[in-house]
Amino acid sequence: MSEQQPSDASSTDQAPTWTIADVERDTGIGKDTLRVWERRYGFPRPGRDAHGDRCYDTAQVQRLRLIRRLLDLGHRPGRVVGLPLTALQDLAARGPRVAPSTAPTPPHAQATVLAQWLGWLEADQGERVQQALRASLQQHGLAQTVQTLVAPMCVAVGEAWAQGRLGVYQEHLWTEVVQRTLREAIAALDAAPGTPKQAPRVLLTTTPGEPHLLGLLMAECFLALQGCERVVLGAQTPLIDIVTAARRLAVDVVGLSYSAYVGRRDLVDELVQLRTRLPDNVALWVGGAGAQRHGRALPPGVDVVAQAGDVARRVHAWRARHRAA
Template identity: 25%
Template sequence: MTEAARAETNAILFPIREVSRATGVNSVTLRAWERRYGLIQPTRTDSGHRLYSAADIETVRNIQAWIERGVAVSKVGKLLERSQAVRPAPVVVGHGDAWGEYRSRFRAALVAFDAAALARLFQQACARHSKAQVFQDICMPLWRELLLRRDEPGHAGEWLLLDAFLRTQALTFLQAGEHPARVVLTALAGHCHELELLVAGVLLGGEDIGVQVFGPGLPLAELALVGGKLHPQAMVLFSNRPPSEEWLAQLKRFALSLDCPLALAGDVCDLIEKELAGSAIARLGNTGPLLHGRLQQFISGHLDT
């Protein structure tokens, strides 16, 4: 590696100490995730020092998120592969990642606790991209980053400001207009944050599908009563938690008691593929285009569960 090439590489890559500082994951753990589980693959300098890209840092944060939800680190690799396989390529402007540039501007507004600037940035982003893209590719990655760091000095207020702002925006979107299709979306207590559920409603819905959100925290027995009164075309349960055997058994019994089809959305879809094989319960996934498209298929009866 020439000196010029090394300088160029070091300008866009980060040493392990910087990654540890940015993510809160100590260097011993980062090395273990690499050597033992193959979860990250940093490049090496001629002297053997590890260098991490921005994509590597994003992967580290995704690993943290899975572990926080109760997933064993030994199972994270397959989940990362699946999520990356369905992830759309980033929008590139010039030589930069457009989503990353947006997130940097959002982050600056949060650091300054400037709610007005946050609102302006959100409106500007929505003028160029769909609300689903803005939530999924700009806002939620930043929200998850701050969620993992909210116990660090200076980050709690930033996370709370962003969380409150995004909940307001998601509710406004979900409550606007009437749509021909009615879908009930909820989550059991402890299975997700409220914002994650609301954003799932944004990603599931659209001009052709109206989503009514309940919860999180609505018991299954109450959900059955809601279904009896609203007569939805489908019910969707959202979860980002690893399911227990008891929960799966309860879910299968609940599906048999409904007059409408039942589907799951969220990260749980990547965790119970084998357990739901052959059942009538559909798995819609956890990313925007996939969620909306599979819900359309599910409602029309064309989705193979």
Template identity: 30%
Template structure:
């Protein structure tokens, strides 16, 4: 049986309307026109009625531009990278030519971050987003990068300044992605996410927040070191359907146990996760909650499935 080959020049054939491109990429037609004026791409043709028609190559350029922007690359820099990557006479980018594995992407990102090459790290992350789904970026690239940097700091190979700069970079990118994935108020069940008292390591919880928002769950993200009494008051006022609590080390356990009674009568399931729970999953039951799961995508899948299945019953007033 013969197979049908792609016609020569197919990638340059104008075939998609602006609305079809918007449906494929999520980029509004107004933004496409702005990019066309400011950066010289995409390159739509006009049909007999004067409407823009975009080629598959245009769509590829738009997707690359969006991936760079999602990674936090400034728009002008993202446009320059996109044009360079898609130039017809340019060699394939080294990372694509080598077909990098997630581990190799992570190693490259680690190297850029420890060299304080933030522009290079941002550009590399843009390429990674163009190659991998968001949740693979979280679990197979960003998480191993953070673990490697933390281990190098523990071994005394880098300073705490290096570790803080790398963490700040990842935090900023996750914050940007969380905003992009934010679900509008009034749609989807609400979960409240916080780090336990004394817990300042919040990047894993940010990843979980992002993964949940991508599954249609609204998440009120409270951040690091949240007293359990305040967490309970907030969750009741917002009528949260679930509470997510992150503990990454023993340093957060004593204060959590001491104030666990503040969560009594919450009327919503308590999901616990983080490095400490991954090492000791039995702690979840000891603390009166449910183990969320070993990583952000799987935890999000478990939590979202329960929330979307549970009946929408309002809780009592605070």
């Protein structure tokens, strides 16, 4: 996707400026939010064009792009909007900020939100769930939303289905809402100017018999936040094709997700085959309930990612090792 270009909002000979609509499209920050920040934090500081409408210079737009990225990494607007560019860049280099003290939904509030979302699913109101999910992404960022809402909601939906509260079609409705919304968020991150892709290059898939993709998608969110290159193959890729793709696409990591339904013997057998066939310099990361359940049985050279949020720590450790090498 090409970078959004500013409008020539002024009739003078000054450099082109950005309208508020331009800024909204480029950064994903809503017009109302921009106006609130202007009053509350003193930034952005728009000028006015010949018609009296707000206009922004390119430096402010670049700073807003970085602010949006920090919000996706879990920072609060009040802590970042007023910071100078150098401070914003330093924060962005540190990666996600996910700490209990800054979680947007403490346990009691989280339970209330999840109950409300489940109620909407029971009432076949998937569009309300999607609107709420998008609002959380806008307010709290991608990292916090995935860890404190999406991941526990996946568990809650599974439990509600097992209890007979939700039908299969309602579970599928939730899956579709999450996939569509998180892919939109990932695409926005990838399209943001000034965020070049970095190593490690990660191949994401599941093995035959494992159709569940939400865990892999949540992991991809954190890889995108870290600026990692990703090669997404979808579900149920044959083992030999995983190995072939890893070699031909020169990936650094193969990432797999296993749901709770996987058997111990099948899991171990697949991972032994993959670890044996993959190049030694290709890391093998596995996540999901199945991987955690059978973690002690896994062969050497296989790293368990306990939850999606741990992906960032794995990436930092991988980069540290390769810088030192």
